Amino acid sequence: MAQNLTTLYSKIFEFLHLYVRTSNMNNELQIYQFQSARDFLRYAWERKKRHNPAFSIRAWAQHLGLKSHGPLQQILARNRAVPKSYLPSLVNSLGLNMKEGIYLETLIALESTANEREKSFYHDRLRTLAPKGNGFQPMALENFKLVSDPVHFLIKVMVTRSDFSSNPSWIQSKLKLKRSLHEIKNVIDRLCELKLLKKTAHGNLSNNVSHASNRVDVPDRGVQAFHEEISKMAAEQVKSQPVSEREFNAYFLNIKKGSLKEAKTRLRELVKCFMEEFEALEGTSDETFVFNIQLFRAAERGEKK
Structure with a gap:
């Protein structure tokens, strides 16, 4: 089961990075x-x-x-x-x-x-x-909403916790990302509609780990919104969470232009290895964390002499 969850997370990770590679797409929905x-x-x-x-x-x-x-x-x-x-x-x-x-x-x-x-x-x-x-592609819009709001992926991971309750009020009380009950219910409905979660006749939620990722052409603005939200949450939690429950590190470094592609590949491999080692078995954990990794330009290039 842990391997299935890791595979699922890897698919989501690849799904998010799809948009970085599609730079010729429109940035706005019509x-x-x-x-x-x-x-x-x-x-x-x-x-x-x-x-x-x-x-x-x-x-x-x-x-x-x-x-x-x-x-x-x-x-x-x-x-x-x-x-x-x-x-x-x-x-x-x-x-x-x-x-x-x-x-x-x-x-x-x-x-x-x-x-x-x-x-x-x-x-x-x-x-x-x-x-x-x-036109008339509702699934494009639903996937845009999925990618742009991290709460979708947060709830999806929380479903596998040992203490998880499918009650939207319980979910709302546990989220660090604040959402209304109406928004949480919409998120759950969307996850079920996209077959990322499944709901029993009694309304209990479970992961649909055998799903196939749907790589539709969703504008990359969705991924930008996702990372903006995660970054805002990180900024809040660095002040509110005790150091024993979080880890923040930032380093400035110079990278040769020809090494950047390999550096990004290594970071993605790091994410995969980290998940494989530390992702808890389904039903064995009652805590949810976000592993957020960033690499971006901190200073502009200089002119060649």
């Missing part, structure tokens, strides 16, 4: 890759926030001409459907062209109906509007 207006607006909001950290939901609501930011906040939290009356302002704010605006309009209509015939009609329209080979 509206055609969404099946939900609220998911698209949440993604658009996060994108705006990345480009301008000071930009607030209140400011966006004012830009959209809303009297209050409350409804927009509820939409972004997936607690409220998008009113059709918001469409013109959203299209203008997000810089959507006519076809993209119609796609957003269809997403809004899809989420506003409970009629199965109408849902089928709107699904067909979405497929027609999406560019061939580029």
Whole structure:
């Protein structure tokens, strides 16, 4: 079982590094890759926030001409459907062209109906509007969410603990990465949908160790978000965790240009060896750690003399 878990972790590690090698890919998802207006607006909001950290939901609501930011906040939290009356302002704010605006309009209509015939009609329209080979790919979005939020991998590892409880409240109480119960439930559903976890009839979770990794074309922004979150958590824990329970080391060194590729290969081999030696057997541990390794440029190259 330990070997299976190590193999699984290695697949995940390779899965994350896939995006580093795909530098010719777009860095942003397109509206055609969404099946939900609220998911698209949440993604658009996060994108705006990345480009301008000071930009607030209140400011966006004012830009959209809303009297209050409350409804927009509820939409972004997936607690409220998008009113059709918001469409013109959203299209203008997000810089959507006519076809993209119609796609957003269809997403809004899809989420506003409970009629199965109408849902089928709107699904067909979405497929027609999406560019061939580029649109209506919900699994691309789900994998993007998987890769961009470390909580997915954290919960997946926690499932094998001896004290694990499938109760979202218990999971929430143990996480160092703070998430709402709603977010945790969504993470669990996503892991099950992607066959990384399986759920019994009684709601108990277990690892689906025999899964096959799905290497879809997900923008490398997902991996960047993942490492940003891990780095933020590390910055918090270096101050809050006792030194007996953590290990932080950092060294500055000069590396010859021709040696960098080999250095990165050696680091990946180190990760594999570390996991093989210290990964606990399933059901034998009640503690979860993150082994985070970094190598990046600390100073710019000088000009050749």
